[in-house]
Amino acid sequence: MEIKIKNLKKYYGERQILNIEEMFIERGKITGITGSNGCGKTTLLGIISGLDKEYSGIVTYNGIKLNKEIINNMTIVFQKPYLFRRTVYENIEYPLKVRGGDKKENKNLVMDIIKRLEIEDLINKKAHLLSGGESQKVTLARALVFKPKLLLLDEPTSNIDPAAIEVLEREIIRFNKETNSTIVIVTHNMDQSKRLGQRIIEM
Ligand SMILES: Nc1ncnc2c1ncn2[C@@H]1O[C@H](COP(=O)(O)OP(=O)(O)O)[C@@H](O)[C@H]1O
Ligand SMILES: [Mg+2]
Numbered sequence: 330m331e332i333k334i335k336n337l338k339k340y341y342g343e344r345q346i347l348n349i350e351e352m353f354i355e356r357g358k359i360t361g362i363t364g365s366n367g368c369g370k371t372t373l374l375g376i377i378s379g380l381d382k383e384y385s386g387i388v389t390y391n392g393i394k395l396n397k398e399i400i401n402n403m404t405i406v407f408q409k410p411y412l413f414r415r416t417v418y419e420n421i422e423y424p425l426k427v428r429g430g431d432k433k434e435n436k437n438l439v440m441d442i443i444k445r446l447e448i449e450d451l452i453n454k455k456a457h458l459l460s461g462g463e464s465q466k467v468t469l470a471r472a473l474v475f476k477p478k479l480l481l482l483d484e485p486t487s488n489i490d491p492a493a494i495e496v497l498e499r500e501i502i503r504f505n506k507e508t509n510s511t512i513v514i515v516t517h518n519m520d521q522s523k524r525l526g527q528r529i530i531e532m
Contacts, residue, residue, distance in 0.1 A: 330479040331356035337386035359512040361526025370515040378405040403479035410464035412456035424475040442470045462493035482514040
């Protein structure tokens with residue numbers, strides 16, 4: 330999915346937060362977005378995700394405005410992982426469940442992504458009891474499991490250890506290669522955006 334943004338303006342009260350004349354996010358690539366604290370990266374992702382509708386300007390996805398089908402084909406991973414008070418398995422299964430699909434087939438997909446993210450030992454744990462790094466892995470697993478065409482990641486590796494970062498970065502790259510999905514990753518870590526991003530946008 331490619332994204333085009335034109336004349337995007339966003340205010341909180343009197344304060345202008347975003348003023349983007351033009352931005353283009355290429356289909357099938359990993360785009361890194363960097364910029365200082367408070368420059369509006371999270372706000373921008375919120376708008377692209379469709380959660381924030383309070384803005385002026387135009388955002389299109391493959392040339393068309395946001396609709397239900399597009400929403401069904403994208404997902405956002407927030408900086409602070411949000412998981413249900415259920416098991417890790419149930420959390421990861423959830424996006425497949427809401428989209429229908431055969432229970433057994435869903436199970437294969439969930440088990441596959443669990444293996445990839447090396448979280449087999451967490452399957453039956455309650456998600457709200459996990460550590461920061463574990464939560465980030467489960468959150469990414471839940472995002473990848475239904476193979477979104479557009480994946481929005483807001484600093485998905487902040488505050489976690491290097492070993493977990495390595496696994497997350499590896500799986501983000503692998504997902505992009507295997508599915509040709511479009512990925513936007515916000516990071517204030519320049520090294521990370523160089524490692525992952527095929528294009529980097531400095532805000
Ligand atoms: N709900 C809100 N109400 C008012 N101001 C906000 C709100 N959310 C964010 N802001 C402000 O908007 C600016 C951009 O925030 P944000 O998009 O979170 O920046 P970044 O992710 O780049 O650090 C910041 O100055 C922040 O304080
Ligand atoms: Mg932010």
